[in-house]
Amino acid sequence: MKFLVVEDDDLLRHHIHYQLENSGHKTYVVPDAEEALDIPQQSEIDAAIIDLGLPGISGIELIRTLRQQGNGFPILILTARGNWENKVTGLEAGADDYMVKPFHIEELKARLNALVRRSSGFSQPYITAGPFTLDLSRKQVLAHQTPMTLTAYEYQILEYLMRHNQQVVNKQKLINILYENEGRDSNVLEVLIGRLRKKLEAAGNVSPIETVRGQGYLFNLYCT
Structure with missing residues (x-):
């Protein structure tokens, strides 16, 4: 997942960045609201962590501006103000949740995961579809309750498609999610999709990823 972190304390910003990246997420970390407003225009964000006590434009004004611009991703407030x-x-x-400093990083991760699940329509830390179970906390996929071995890229593709099941996801969207601005072409994605399909079919006896010609890919199992 991709998180925007807006925190002016250098040490805390670095700590959050390290912990989230170490858990397999992509983070955009900035010290103020001015820089933060540029990020959602450049990349799709799954959730934002915003400190209220920012220099210049306050965290409250940043949240209002993000919502006025039409950004619907969940926002978690960090604040030293406990009242x-x-x-x-x-x-x-327009925020969705808040945490008071100081806090435990594991609670922050759990709150973020819960916010993203709810925004995607899932209330539990698992997504199930036919024989497959996606464990969002452990970043693991099971087929018939048996763990599968997927690469990080394969997992990212599968998680995104399952979160958007029954929706056509175009190739460029998946390329951007995997590689940001690295300039990879669709041939690399097709290889990854082909490899993922083989693993899913071998483990689950079903191939749920369909190609919609000229449009992209569709995960054609209902997820709960």
Whole structure:
């Protein structure tokens, strides 16, 4: 998943960045609202972590601006202000949850995972489809309750397609998710999709990823 982290404390910003990246996520870390506003225009964001006490434009104003621009991703507030008025103000500005500093990084990860699951329509830390179970916390896929061996790229593709099941996802969207601005072409993606299909069919006796000619790919099992 891709997270935007807006925190002016250098040490805390580095710590969050390290912990999330070490858990397999992509993070965009910036110290102020001005830089933060550019990120959603350049990349698809799954959730944002925003400190309220930012220099210049406040965290509250940043949240309001992001919502006014039409960004619907979940927003988690970080604040050293524990009084209820600040929490209410942040939630009314468009945030989805808040944490008071200091906090435990494992709780932060759990809150983020829960927010992203709910925004995708899933309330549990698992996505199931036919014989397949996606463990979002462990980044693991099981077929008939047996763990599968997938590469990081294969897992990313499968998670995105399952989160958007029954929707056609175009090739460029998947390329951008995997490689950002590295300039990879669709041939690389086709190889990864082909390899993933073989693994799913061998483990689950079904091949749920369909090619929609001229449009992209479709995960054609209903996910719950």
